[in-house]
Amino acid sequence: MKPVSRRRTPWPAAALALALGVSLTACGANPPGAVDAVQRSASGVRVDLRQPLDPALHARLPARNRASGTLVSVNNGSFPPYEIVGDDGRSLTGATADLGVALGHVLGVRIKDVSADGLPTQLTGIKAGRFDFALGPIGDFKDRQGSDDFVDWVQEFVVFAVPKGNPDHLRSLADTCGHRIAVMSGGSAEKVVKDQVRKCAARGDRPLRVQSYKDQPSSVLAVRSGRADAFFSSQSPLTYFVAQAKDQLQLAGVGEANGFSTLYQGAVVGKGSPLGGVLRDAIQRLMDNGTYQKIMEKWGLKGNEIKKAGINLAVS
Missing domain, CATH: 3.40.190.10 (Periplasmic binding protein-like II)
Structure with a gap:
């Protein structure tokens, strides 16, 4: 399957701090009714994803992203409850989708989403410069940190x-x-x-x-x-x-180590990319103002929260 572009609507030049309109398509699918079931369970939590633009963070984006006004984010297309492809095969919801919308506001750029099958394809594409990052979450391990940087924003079991x-x-x-x-x-x-x-x-x-x-x-x-x-x-x-x-x-196997120590997951950027620090600070801003916590609660992920975003937190 060829990568499929999912493009969030461009920010009007005079209104960077206004809401992003999101139009999404994706590879993959979920069982019929799956999206409705999750949204019903999360319906009691309302999250305003509109965020003020942070000019300092925008200024720290790589020059090519500031010039284009976009960041290209790659994903696997279906990773509930983080990324949930709708019954129509096009719409995308989930915790990662919500976080991406909020981050786009903070950074003042359009986020262009691309689906690619399998983690190896995603990591190779980031290394080759075809994608700027993967919001994930993707597992952070010491042996992966040699070729990529991980901006950790959840823990997992x-x-x-x-x-x-x-x-x-x-x-x-x-x-x-x-x-x-x-x-x-x-x-x-x-x-x-x-x-x-x-x-x-x-x-x-x-x-x-x-x-x-x-x-x-x-x-x-x-x-x-x-x-x-x-x-x-x-x-x-x-x-x-x-x-x-x-x-x-x-x-x-719930409650067992199952071959893992503390497992952090997060976004992935190229090794040494300045985008890593920008994403960490933008995610931390959402943690500090409570938006991150509301997103996690909405999608039943309170037990996966961490208090502070970090880069390459994994030690094994």
Whole structure:
């Protein structure tokens, strides 16, 4: 699938501090009615995404972005509850979408969204300069910091989505030997599960079979259809998918380390890019004025909040 542009409406030159109009298209889809269900659950929280322009932050943007008046943000197209593609296949909602609108106001630029399949494609595109950043959130790990900088704005936990009743009795990563585990291709969970493959072999246990998929919906479908025994991924999107599965799925391994220490996630920029510091300070502004907290509450992510945005917070 070719990258698909999702362009937020340009800011009028004389009114940078007014609201952005958003027109979005995206690759991928979610189960029918999924968007409505999330929006109903979040309907009690109202968030005003309009923000005053910060001239100092605007002045710190890279010169080419100030000249063009745009920032190009790449994403995977479907990562609920952060990015939720509408039933029409075009509209986009979610915590990341809301945060992006608010950041556009603060920075005084148009944010042009582009969907690209898979994390490797996104990271390669950022490194090549085709995209300015990915708002994510994407997992921050020490071994990734050598080639990219991470502007962390949430914390996350990694668990399993399993069939209702947990027939294989998966309680933690240690229980995965002999099972078929779905993961997203190129993600941090894939690396951890592949490490577990070697551990299973080293102790003479039954082999662990890793199934890598390009996105969350494909991975969930593998479990629901019986092609995989579990999907190993971030707790926030798995909670969303379990809720949509209507008693077909449940979470397992909650509260366990599952191969991870404290897991930070955030935006990704090229190594050493001045955009990293600008995004950190713009996100912190939204944290300080309460907009960030309202967005997180709206999308059921209060448990994933952090108090201070940072760059490359991961230590392992």
